[in-house]
Structures are given as structure tokens and as C-alpha cells.
Amino acid sequence: MSTEELDLYKEIAKVSLENYKVEQGRIIEIYKHFVDISDKWSNRRHHINLLYTSVHSSSMFFFFYTYKDKANLTLFDIFMIPLMCIIGICLCIQWHRSLAFFKRLNTAKFKVVHKMESYLPIQCYKEEWDFLKLETKKHVDLTQINQGVALLLALPYLCFLIYFFLVIFIFSPISPYENLNLQNTSIRADFLFNKNKAICTI
Template sequence: MLESATTEHERTEEVLEIYKLLVEMADRVSQRRQSANSFYLTVNTAIIGATAYVARDTDGANTWAISLAGVAICILWIRAVLSYKSLNSAKFKVITELEGRLPVAAFKDEWEFLQGANGKRHTPFHKTEVLVPFVFISVHSAQFASTLPWQAIWEAGKLALC
């Protein structure tokens, strides 16, 4: 009897150590995610500044190129946010499943509390986080559009209709 209790205690200790490791790994992914967001935010801010600087001295082609690069960076940013989201979702699924073998299920309980009775108590971070690149896409697009030769486009459109 004592031998099986010790073995069960040892298994619980092993599960607890794996649990601690998984929680630490999930935290590291979140830290990398924040670093990536800071990187993309910095790059986009620099691109907007560069576009504004270049736009005052050139005919627009450089502005178009830089703005399009900004949009491409934003698309990569969105993909990174979604990738980190799926990675963390998988980690938290494993963590909550592992909690079934422990006396306390802190992550599962926390998530149930955040969901509330109607499931609307908490908005996941990625839903807000993914909006930031779209704001930058709008700014890059506006900078791109501001350098288009609108008068020439209007005139060409009128000629095409005649």
C-alpha cells in the first residue's frame, strides 16, 4: 500500500514538473509575441515617417513603393499574431488537460471565470491586437492614395467614358 502511494505521489510530482515547464514555455511565447508586436510597431512607425519624408521631395513612385512595403509588413504582422495565437492555444489546451491530473486546475478555472455565464466577460487579446496592423494598413493606403495623380485619373476616366 505504501509503495503504490509513493508511486502515485511521484507521478503527481512528475506531472507537476511538466506542468511548470509548460506554463513557463507559454509565458515565453507570450513574451516573444510582445517583442514581435513591438518590432512591427516600430517598423511601421518608421515606414510612415519615411513615406512622409520622401513624399515631399519626389514624384510619388518612391512613396508608393514604401507604402506598399508597409502594407506587406502589416500582412506579415497579422500572420504572426495569428500564429502566436494558435501556438498559445495549443499550449493552453495541453496545460488544461494536464491539470486534470493535478489537484487544482488554475488555468481551467480562470478561463471559466473569464468566460462568465454568457461567454462575454473577456475579450481575448488577439482580437484587439490584430486590429493594430489594420490601422497601419489604412495609414499606408492613405499615404499611397495621397500621391496618386487624381486629376489625370479623372481626366482619363472622362475620356474613356466618351
């Protein structure tokens, strides 16, 4: 929490129904400033969503474009493919956790806004939320949708990681590390993928 927000909370704590009429203009200014800060946090969440979406889109495009028609994999690819999948899954989890943090923060901020509105002639945000709940039987907010997208994007990484290990280390008749000559700098692992199996020649 920034120093600006801490100072604002201190100002809110000083407000009471007794001094509302005396400090009505000051209360309205605090209210406007706090709502503006809440909007800024919403914008931050939006930019974070764009960042993660761009990273995953670029990563998946590069990943599948590079390996979709590649029959011969180097030893570097054997380590790089699982690593890229694990990094992608970790990024999805971090994205989900970031959205959960913003959801908790946003909920707390609007509780403060509703409390401040109790000192004002009209409670705009509270009325808006009440109308929304009346119109929709089951409201699903945008944060929940984004969290679902974050988990959904982890599935391609997970599926490809499982497929890679099954094909390379279980269904392959020859181990990728069998007869490995570490002194030969031109070592390559050539994987010829058939319909149901992969043949690895080192």
C-alpha cells in the same frame, strides 16, 4: 516546434491517472516546465508586436515628415512613394498573420495545460479562464486587439497610395512620363499641387 517541446510532449503522453500518484512530483515538474515555455512564447509575441510597432511608427514619421511640404517630386520619388506604401501594407499583413499563428499556438498550448491540470488537485488556468468568461459578456483577447491595430495601420498606406495614383496618373493634366528625355541626367518631375489638381512639368 523545438526538440525541448517535443520531448516534453512525449513525457506528457506517458502520464496517466494510474501512475499519477507514483509520479506526482514528476508530473508537477513537467507542468511547471511547460507553463514556462508557454510564457516564453507569449514574450516572443510581445517582442514581435514591439518590433512591428516601432517599424511602422518610424516609417510613417519619416514618410510623412519627408513629403508633407514637398511640392517638387523627383522621378525617384514617383517610384519610391508607391513602393514604400506597398511595403508598409505587406508588413501589416505579415504582422496580422504572425499574430494569428501565435493565437493558434497559444490556444493549443493551453489545451495541453488544461489536460495536465486534470491530473492535479487544482486547475488554476482553467478556473481563471472560467471566471473571466463569467465576468465579461463578450471577451476580446489582446491578440484580437493587436490584429485590429495591424490592419488599422495598413489604412494610411492604402489611402495615400490610392491618393497618389489618382492625383498623379488620373487627375493630373499632363502625364509624368510625357516628353521624357532619358539622356538628360538632371530630369526632374516638379509637381505643383493645387487644391483640386496637380500640374506636372518635366
